[in-house]
Amino acid sequence: MTEMTRVATEAPAARRSRMPNPRIGVLALQGDVREHELALHDGGADVVKVRRPSELDDVDGLVIPGGESTAIDKLARAFGMMDPLRAKIAQGFPVYGSCAGMILLADRVADPARDGLGQPQQTFGGIDMTVRRNAFGRQVDSFETEVPMPVLSRISGQSSAGDADAVRAVFIRAPWVESIGEGVEILASVPEPHHEGPGSDAGVARIVAVRSGNLLATSFHPEVTGERRIHRLFIDMIRGEA
Ligand SMILES: NC(=O)CC[C@H](N)C(=O)O
Numbered sequence: 001m002t003e004m005t006r007v008a009t010e011a012p013a014a015r016r017s018r019m020p021n022p023r024i025g026v027l028a029l030q031g032d033v034r035e036h037e038l039a040l041h042d043g044g045a046d047v048v049k050v051r052r053p054s055e056l057d058d059v060d061g062l063v064i065p066g067g068e069s070t071a072i073d074k075l076a077r078a079f080g081m082m083d084p085l086r087a088k089i090a091q092g093f094p095v096y097g098s099c100a101g102m103i104l105l106a107d108r109v110a111d112p113a114r115d116g117l118g119q120p121q122q123t124f125g126g127i128d129m130t131v132r133r134n135a136f137g138r139q140v141d142s143f144e145t146e147v148p149m150p151v152l153s154r155i156s157g158q159s160s161a162g163d164a165d166a167v168r169a170v171f172i173r174a175p176w177v178e179s180i181g182e183g184v185e186i187l188a189s190v191p192e193p194h195h196e197g198p199g200s201d202a203g204v205a206r207i208v209a210v211r212s213g214n215l216l217a218t219s220f221h222p223e224v225t226g227e228r229r230i231h232r233l234f235i236d237m238i239r240g241e242a
Pocket residue numbers: 065066067068069070098099100101103133134172173174175
């Protein structure tokens with residue numbers, strides 16, 4: 001066996017033995033924290049709630065839940081989380097964001113909400129992408145559909161869809177990714193469903209899941225349909241196995 005193949009075959013096992021159960025935080029400022037805790041737990045992680053900057057140093061990765069990105073932004077600033085989390089992300093800290101969490105991982109928001117002083121909402125950023133909030137329409141336009149996601153075919157665990165490489169996905173006032181920079185991988189797209197209102201462009205493919213290095217983001221909520229493989233993918237990323 002050459003030195004190269006020995007390193008290639010032994011490294012993942014060595015990493016696994018160092019990190020049997022990664023400890024993953026769920027940012028517990030606002031949103032569907034409990035559902036993510038359950039999904040991570042089912043995936044084999046130790047799970048803790050994270051609210052304070054010091055707690056970031058006790059976890060191997062972080063999930064930013066769905067909810068309301070403007071509320072999470074305001075609370076993150078109030079709790080002094082904004083700059084410490086930005087710094088961790090810049091150092092390669094693994095983070096998965098769903099829905100509002102996707103918005104908070106975007107470097108740019110196409111239509112940011114503004115506060116009373118006209119200041120746009122802020123994000124932690126890290127993924128070189130522009131997201132559009134509430135892009136699929138309002139609450140009444142929320143929908144559920146099966147989304148092909150080929151990356152999941154090699155992830156073991158509970159699937160919510162009939163198809164091995166698809167996910168049953170719930171979109172609730174969901175964002176889509178309008179543009180991506182270099183180094184951002186598209187993991188899933190869906191055809192835009194018809195909805196009333198300006199800008200509806202039924203049938204156009206919209207990006208709804210991306211990965212950039214150690215950062216993962218989905219427009220939809222896998223945590224509410226019993227889907228577990230996206231959380232497993234994130235756990236594998238933390239272990240250095242995906
Ligand atoms: N389900 C969700 O997380 C909705 C996200 C919400 N529209 C926002 O802008 O934060």
